[in-house]
Amino acid sequence: MTTNRGVYIHIPFCKKKCAYCDFYSVSPDTDIILRYTDALCEEIRAGGDKYADAPVNTLYIGGGTPVLAGERALERIVRALEDSFKLELEEFTVELNPDDDNPYAFLKELGVNRVSIGVQSVTDEVLRAAGRRHDGVAAIRALESANKYFDNVSADLMLGLPFQTVASATDSVNTVLPYVKHVSAYMLKLSRSVPMSAALARGEYTLPDDDLTVDMYEAVFALLGERGFARYEISNFALPGYESKHNLKYWRREEYLGFGAAAHSQTGDFRYANPASLKDYIAGKRFGNGTASREKIGADEAAFEYVMLGLRTAEGVDVAACEARFGFDFDERFAGALHRLRDVLVREGNRLRIRDDMLLLESAVALEFMD
């Protein structure tokens, strides 16, 4: 049995889609918010009937734009969790956008102790092309307000957006740093179906090429390092002690329960996916009541995932834990990959990690462990 779990709550509401985003979200009205909250609380309570065997020590409410659900809905969700699970929360994060209506006092009251703000950039031209609903000034205002209530503030930044340069990417880092203890810096990945792909096809703008995007990443990595932010996962940087406990669960392949439309869960040998459809979700197709789609993860796949996820992190793969969990000799099982990657991997005691200057190659490196 697992010692504790993380819970993720998905609120799939956005005022308007950002140009690069293919997450599931809709523009909500009062009726849909009410019906969704009813369904979500029902799912949480049904989930509690099955999974209250281990305490929940991290809670993450993401989206979408969680505060668009409104204070009443968020209160109901937290009450449903309190009623259904043994909450021993070390970390309670809510995702926010800079144009959210100053929700910080309310969130503090609700028990939130970490906020993650989707800044993406502070350059207006970049934000406009990305279809964000805020400008650079609004981003700074949001960070200032968040700081009045929270010690643990994280900013999301994106790299590789149209009109972005190394100078504008590092300017964004320099601007957010006085307000945050944690930064996530993601490189843009576009699916064909999003509006940005159509705008690119129409020639409205171009993307920085891969080399320039990697230069941005390297510059951001160097700058954050100079300011004491250690990279603990490919895209995540924190001052000591401010690493995201919830997200570390994903990279350590620990158990998590996800409630809400499009949320995923992993517990025991199974992975579950709720439908990315409000209609189906409200109609009753949910993980909590046992009707979400379910996939059994075989031992080989689980071991590969454990290694792949561990290699994303600076701490690397815990070799002894991997052997204990999956019942094989690590060096014997992965002898071929370990030999082929001998110039890329670093073994420090019980840990196996990718060399710092090679971490961006993680996907290709991890594939070598697939047999």
Ligand code: SF4
């Ligand atoms: S706010 Fe977030 S979830 Fe909503 S459209 Fe923008 S990027 Fe996607």
